Amino acid sequence: PPPQMGRIAGPGQAYGALAPLPVAALRLDNATVAQLNRLGLRRIGDLLGQPRAGLARRFGRGLVLRLDQAMGSAPEPVSPARSPDRFAVRLTLPEPIGLMEDLLAGIDRMLPRLCARLEARGKGARVLRLEAHRCDQAMETVTLGLARASRAPDRIRPLLEMKLEQIDAGYGIDMLRLEVLQAEAIHARTPAGHMQAGAAVQARQEDGAALEDLIGRLGARLGLEAITRCHPAESHIPEKTFTVQAAAWSEPAAGDWPRPPRPRPLLIWQPELVHAPERPEVPERFRWRGRNWEPAAAEGPERIAPEWWLEDPNWRSGVRDYWVVVTRSGERLWLFFAHGGALSPGWFCHGSFA
Known part of the structure; x- marks a missing residue:
């Protein structure tokens, strides 16, 4: 055997x-x-x-x-896998603490040491965890996610300070530990070209850093997944001309957004039924969201056909004729008349320009 x-x-x-x-x-x-x-x-x-x-x-x-x-006649060398880098610092306290000022003082002692270790390895922290070990053997933890990997203490400290209110000190904290749960490589950015061009690049980098700090502060309260940004997408369907991505894990859209053939509204929502006669002409009056509206002016139509190669439940009403309708009360609405495909024809409101 x-x-x-x-x-x-x-x-x-x-x-x-x-x-x-x-x-x-x-x-x-x-x-x-x-x-x-x-x-x-x-x-x-x-x-x-x-x-x-x-x-x-x-x-x-x-x-x-x-x-x-x-x-065993021929050698087969085996290289052991390199152990992953671990970045963590610990501070043992001679007396238990519980005040916010004392916790911040402990972070001020640990954070520069942690960032120095990250810098020595060419990395930055993306996710950190602060552990507060209490005298009663319990442990309080808070986790911090950054919009971009960083090893700058002055950028990480305010975000940690926002998280400290979640820690229950109990009878006192006698040990603090700060650990990097996720680290990423950071590549130095050096402005190139003439002095003016270099200054412009540096200004853009500073603006980007300020935006990343803002995303980090909002993410500390709301969660990084709740902070999103839009990117342009290739489609003639109005609601498909952009994609929503998490701001912390995506870059800003490069270049200018493609211009639509006609202006698009500032707000777009799922088409809402408008009570009006089922005719392709702009109605003299209509009812929408429980109110009666009277158009004062209208511009259009702009005909948009569905993507026949895709099955989209939202476009079963067939070809749409879009109108920019200005009501007597001053609202600029984006209405369309659906000519009817698999569904009955009718009027809908798809957005607002103000």
């Missing part, structure tokens, strides 16, 4: 340990294993009894090399 898993063959017993194993144990590709099986060579012992020159000529030197490595 084949040897049990985890056993090591003794001196001179390699042949007996390997011979019963299937040829796939040599870590060969599937095509070579299938070809060997077709020839009746299913066990390693079947290969060890064959002439080496014939095996190399028929199957290549890779098969012979795997046999030599299995028998």
